[in-house]
Amino acid sequence: VKLDITQDLLSDNDALAEHTAKKLRDAGVVCVGLLSSPGSGKTTLLERTIERWPDASRLAVIVGDVATEADAERLRAAGVIAIQVNTEHHGATCHLDAVPVAEAIESRELGSTDILFVENVGNLGCPGGYLLGEHCRVVLLSVTEGADKPLKYPKAILETDLALVTKTDLAPYVEVSVEGLTVNIRRLKPKADVLAISPKTGDGLEAWLAWLRARLDALRAG
Amino acid sequence: VKLDITQDLLSDNDALAEHTAKKLRDAGVVCVGLLSSPGSGKTTLLERTIERWPDASRLAVIVGDVATEADAERLRAAGVIAIQVNTEHHGATCHLDAVPVAEAIESRELGSTDILFVENVGNLGCPGGYLLGEHCRVVLLSVTEGADKPLKYPKAILETDLALVTKTDLAPYVEVSVEGLTVNIRRLKPKADVLAISPKTGDGLEAWLAWLRARLDALRAG
Numbered sequence: 001v002k003l004d005i006t007q008d009l010l011s012d013n014d015a016l017a018e019h020t021a022k023k024l025r026d027a028g029v030v031c032v033g034l035l036s037s038p039g040s041g042k043t044t045l046l047e048r049t050i051e052r053w054p055d056a057s058r059l060a061v062i063v064g065d066v067a068t069e070a071d072a073e074r075l076r077a078a079g080v081i082a083i084q085v086n087t088e089h090h091g092a093t094c095h096l097d098a099v100p101v102a103e104a105i106e107s108r109e110l111g112s113t114d115i116l117f118v119e120n121v122g123n124l125g126c127p128g129g130y131l132l133g134e135h136c137r138v139v140l141l142s143v144t145e146g147a148d149k150p151l152k153y154p155k156a157i158l159e160t161d162l163a164l165v166t167k168t169d170l171a172p173y174v175e176v177s178v179e180g181l182t183v184n185i186r187r188l189k190p191k192a193d194v195l196a197i198s199p200k201t202g203d204g205l206e207a208w209l210a211w212l213r214a215r216l217d218a219l220r221a222g
Numbered sequence: 223v224k225l226d227i228t229q230d231l232l233s234d235n236d237a238l239a240e241h242t243a244k245k246l247r248d249a250g251v252v253c254v255g256l257l258s259s260p261g262s263g264k265t266t267l268l269e270r271t272i273e274r275w276p277d278a279s280r281l282a283v284i285v286g287d288v289a290t291e292a293d294a295e296r297l298r299a300a301g302v303i304a305i306q307v308n309t310e311h312h313g314a315t316c317h318l319d320a321v322p323v324a325e326a327i328e329s330r331e332l333g334s335t336d337i338l339f340v341e342n343v344g345n346l347g348c349p350g351g352y353l354l355g356e357h358c359r360v361v362l363l364s365v366t367e368g369a370d371k372p373l374k375y376p377k378a379i380l381e382t383d384l385a386l387v388t389k390t391d392l393a394p395y396v397e398v399s400v401e402g403l404t405v406n407i408r409r410l411k412p413k414a415d416v417l418a419i420s421p422k423t424g425d426g427l428e429a430w431l432a433w434l435r436a437r438l439d440a441l442r443a444g
Contacts, residue, residue: 037260038346038375039367065374066347088376094316094347122374124260125288125316125345144366144392145261152287152344153260154310170366170395 001027001110005102013130016098020105020133024116030219031116032212033134035156037149038122040140041166041199043071045208046117048199050078052209058114062104064096064121071119081108087121095126101133114216128155136161136215143171147180154188162193162211169198223249223332227324235352238320242327242355246338252441253338254434255356257378259371260344262362263388263421265293267430268339270421272300274431280336284326286318286343293341303330309343317348323355336438350377358383358437365393369402376410384415384433391420 003023009016024031034042043063050056056079063071064085072084083104087093090100101118110116118134120127137160141149144167150157157163165181178196185192195211197204225245231238246253256264265285272278278301285293286307294306305326309315312322323340332338340356342349359382363371366389372379379385387403400418407414417433419426 037344037367038371039259039364067376068370068373070370070374094345121347122259122371123316123345123347125343126348142261142366144364144389145259148290148292149260149344151290152292154289167366170392173392173395 001029001105003102003106005106010099013098016102017131017133020098020102021135024105024133025135025219027111028220029110029113029116030136030216031118031134032215033118033120033132033137034140035120035124035127035137035160036122036140037124037142037145040122040142040145042119042122042140043074044199045140045164045166045197046075046119047078048202048205049209049212050075050080052205056080058112059117060108060110060113060115061117061119062101063119064100066093066121081110083108092126094121094123095130096120096132097130098132115212124149124153124156128153128159135219138162138164140164140166141181141185142167143176143178143181144174147176147184150181150184150188157185157188157192162195164208165194165196167198167200168196168203169200223251223327225324225328227328231324232321235320238324239353239355242320242324243357246327246355247357247441249333250442251332251335251338252358252438253340253356254437255340255342255354255359256362257342257346257349257359257382258344258362259346259364259367262344262364262367264341264344264362265296266421267362267386267388267419268297268341269300270424270427271431271434272297272302274427278302280334281339282330282332282335282337283339283341284323285341286322288315288343303332305330314348316343316345317352318342318354319352320354337434346371346375346378350381357441360384360386362386362388363403363407364389365398365400365403366396369398369406372403372406372410379407379410379414384417386430387416387418389420389422390418390425391422
């Protein structure tokens with residue numbers, strides 16, 4: 001995938017994101033953005049996804065964090081290309097924007113990739129407002145964070161395509177139900193796609209993989 | 223507490239924060255900032271604190287959220303003055319800054335207050351960079367978020383005075399220990415104050431109340 005990034009694009013986040021999305025689509029690569037609060041389990045979900053995908057070499061991840069290379073190291077150990085972006089070296093530290101994502105894509109050969117995941121900095125607020133070039137966006141909401149978070153962070157629901165209610169194995173200990181979270185998600189977006197998953201037990205992961213495969217099939221069918 | 227906010231102060235966040243801190247100190251009010259990821263339990267901790275404080279009418283809270291009045295309603299039900307700031311109506315939505323905090327203080331009579339808590343928007347990244355007028359800052363780190371968060375969000379440790387490792391009742395279910403989190407906190411700040419608490423079971427809350435009382439005594443002793 002060659003992006004051909006011009007100076008004009010570097011100064012216009014949304015134009016660069018659109019350009020990135022088009023180039024990836026033309027190359028047959030689905031780009032899936034992941035966002036959530038810190039510690040909701042984005043990296044763990046990707047580890048479980050990599051284990052289950054028929055050919056891990058066809059997945060790649062760009063991962064944003066304020067600091068550390070820890071997540072990229074975990075993902076490389078799981079068998080995929082993983083490119084770490086540390087936002088403390090950029091102007092805005094609390095979210096990715098289109099420039100480091102485009103630079104990361106330029107830095108590696110992703111031609112045989114099926115899905116490029118872009119795991120944003122753990123932050124339920126800011127990332128929703130910045131396009132990166134993703135074709136779809138997924139928000140993770142852990143039951144441990146409480147049932148009220150969709151209402152308190154409306155962009156995280158309104159600007160995403162799928163809500164994953166996650167860590168469902170912990171629901172009995174925190175008095176938060178999948179149903180309670182789903183009701184609040186759908187108060188904001190009545191037809192929201194919602195899946196309940198537990199990366200720890202594996203519950204719900206088949207439905208998540210089917211959702212990903214459907215996105216890939218749709219992109220490649222044009 | 224009368225702040226006398228001038229136009230100069232409104233345009234300089236740090237100067238306004240310093241002005242607010244001085245006015246509160248002069249009035250004998252300790253201002254304690256709380257920050258954490260979404261759903262780490264800041265509001266629940268305040269509910270438990272209010273129940274245990276000798277005179278709840280001497281506590282007050284300014285609470286920031288992107289949207290909803292939910293937290294202020296919970297805190298009022300617990301018996302304190304609670305002023306909600308919705309950051310979606312301000313320029314920066316992901317954290318409080320000194321202006322809405324000063325405006326909130328001006329809006330109510332807080333003269334007989336011992337402790338004014340400022341509960342920031344749930345966000346482990348951005349709030350650390352903005353002074354509000356607090357005399358001390360507390361970060362909550364839930365065991366459910368994983369042991370790596372201090373390293374990934376260094377400002378949340380470096381710019382705070384106390385780290386509360388919280389939801390310790392859930393530690394057995396998430397394979398994250400208080401010790402593991404404490405080690406990572408102290409890799410960044412070797413002498414960090416750390417307390418382990420469970421607002422659910424009450425474990426550790428006496429130490430937290432003692433820490434608050436010590437801050438109040440120190441301020442009033444000058």
